[in-house]
Amino acid sequence: MKYFMAPLEGITLCEYRKLHSTMFPGAEAYYTPFIAPDTQGNFREKYLRELLPDNNEGIKLVPQLLVNRPEPFLITVSKLKALGYNEVDLNTGCPSGTVFAKHKGSGMLTDLKELDSFLNTVFSQTEIAISIKTRMGVSDTAEFAGIAEIYAKYPLKQLVIHARCREGYYDSPPDIDGFAAIFEHMPFPVCYNGNIFSRSDLNALKEKVPGLELVMVGRGAIADPALIRTLLGGEKLRASELEQFHDALLEALLSRGMAPDHVLSHMKELWYYMIHKFSDAAQLYRSLNKTTRLGYYRSAVSELFSSGKFDPERSFSGGKYRE
């Protein structure tokens, strides 16, 4: 089985990817969180930073685009090629209301004729390898039969299927049966994504989709940066590794010039996931979340690692922390 690290907007920044790939190697590739060019194919400095080869040394990185018109897609592709990229991913999965309303992300699944015409133009006008990361529909995963028919017309490098519809956001149970029904009929490599948080989740998936060879992990790997190593049969995460990873990431974000307040809120967002590796830690988690200065935050984290019960067997549960 090969594993990919999912893109998580605001979380899997280049500092995260670099550190993760060094401390927890094993991912086949990382995807950038979506890059949203304007209608002229221009994108902001913050996106360029994510793409610069110097910021992604030693990593196989697939840039992901959130765009629904061929022109900006193709202009951006030429910029990506100039930076040395030979693969790009199209996001047809983002469920956010504003994105959807603009017919981008999962909004592209509302009009399959438009989707077909978009793919027809971009595949005929660029040589770059194109992969797609999709949802299985807008309000029902049964829509995927029609969507898959469109995708199957094009030579995709890879199709990553987040096995939910848009309206399932991140909470509905993934439709593994629906995924399994379509998986073998696709003429290109298909990667499963959705709620793989532990070895037992993986085993259940493999039982239902025996021929599966590609899996993408997101929130489970943020909660447990050693998830891919564990899925590959390696050692479980140790508390000392998580602490080292946390401290190094915090320093890397400060060194890049991120404002301390921003670093603080960024690190708290990571704890929404990582706290799941601790049991009986609700009070320590609350204290950590209440801190408003980095100094206090560092003390709260150190308290969590010294008095919290780190449990290598615990994994992200898909929602809020429960004891």
Ligand SMILES: Cc1cc2nc3c(=O)[nH]c(=O)nc-3n(C[C@H](O)[C@H](O)[C@H](O)COP(=O)(O)O)c2cc1C
């Ligand atoms: C905070 C957050 C940000 C995300 N950002 C992106 C993104 O930029 N592009 C994308 O394709 N998916 C994005 N996703 C979806 C994930 O890549 C993944 O498909 C989803 O979390 C399901 O996988 P998981 O259950 O392994 O987490 C995001 C998810 C979350 C929770």
